[in-house]
Amino acid sequence: MPHTVRIWDLPTRLFHWSLAVTTVALVVTAKLGGNAMQWHLRLGYVMLALLAFRLAWGLVGGRWSRFASFLPTPARLRSHFANQEGKVTSPGHSPLGALSVFALLAVLLAQVGTGLLSDDEIAFAGPLTRFVSGEWVSQATWYHKDVGQFLLLGLVALHLAAIVFYALVRRQALVGAMVHGDRQLPGATPASRDDALSRAGAALVAALSALLAWWVASLGAF
Template identity: 60%
Template sequence: MNHTVRIWDLPTRLFHWALAVCIPGLVITANVGGDAMAWHFRLGYCVLALMLFRLVWGFAGGRWSRFSSFACSPTRVVRYLKGQNGEGADVGHSPLGALAVFALLGALITQVGTGLFSDDEIAASGPLTRWVSSAVVELSTRYHTDYGQYLVLGLVGLHLLAIAFYAFWRQQTLVRPMVGGDKTLPSPAQPSRDDAASRAGAAAVLAMCATVVWWISGLGA
């Protein structure tokens, strides 16, 4: 008997799809340059707010959105690769999936963080460049424009390959649960909280994160 369980709460799903829109937008605006850089900054601030929100929601969100549910210790990863899946290994993020999430979050935080200290020496500069040395600005700019963006794109590519692998080889869709929130499981599992109160709390957290980012953006004025 299969069981339908709410795995991804609405705030986590909205975060995921907002990020999926922002990342291509950042890549496009960075390569177009010129007036598009204004949108590059706006999208970058959006991603920064989303990252701050996800860090908080990793401790306050639904059961399977919390970092404590990301079972990705070396032992769990090795067992997963050997096919020795423990109970609940595929309910939320698998051990490999959890590692991928941490890697992508870390790469995105580093990317938007270095963007705050970057300067293209033409017309665009991050709001925090005035607060650090020229050496820090140069290092941040080099990472942000060269290594960082390719690291993010590579991790996004791996994410898409993983979705395809699960769809075609394991006959599991990872997209549908991230759209509707529910997952069909062979055995019962604790659902994530996803009620009006938790959603209101998420909205308050996002508002606070957006306020922090707005304050940061004004430091370069």
């Protein structure tokens, strides 16, 4: 008999959709250029805060939001690829999905980091450019504009394709679970903690993450 289990806690869901909206907005403002670059810079700080939150929440968040719960170990990957019937073997991210998550986080961190070190030599300079040599700034700017954005777009495309595949072929509604937090699972499964105390802890982590982003932004004012 199927069991309804809370897999994604509210903080994780809010992070997920905030990340999606911020990523789209960053891509759009980068393509528009001009005055939109001021918003691109501000959104970069929002992305920094979001990533800092997720890294911390991956250690202390709900059970299935913790990195330890979905590390794509060789054993988990072998089990996943041997599963020809498409049965749900991972309550949270599948091993293949976990690879996508870690890759996306790594590319976003690289994109934010190089953005903070970039200088377009016209109207924009990241707050960390004064701490490194011109060669580092040049390399960071090149990666941010010519490499990182294409890696990010490619990973986003793969992510969307995987969602469609799971919906049409595996008959698993991944999007719905990230909206309401619950999944229908074939057996009893421990739920993620998602009570008032957990959410209060997430709010504190979010505040500290925002404070970190503000501090990094303030470095460019000196």
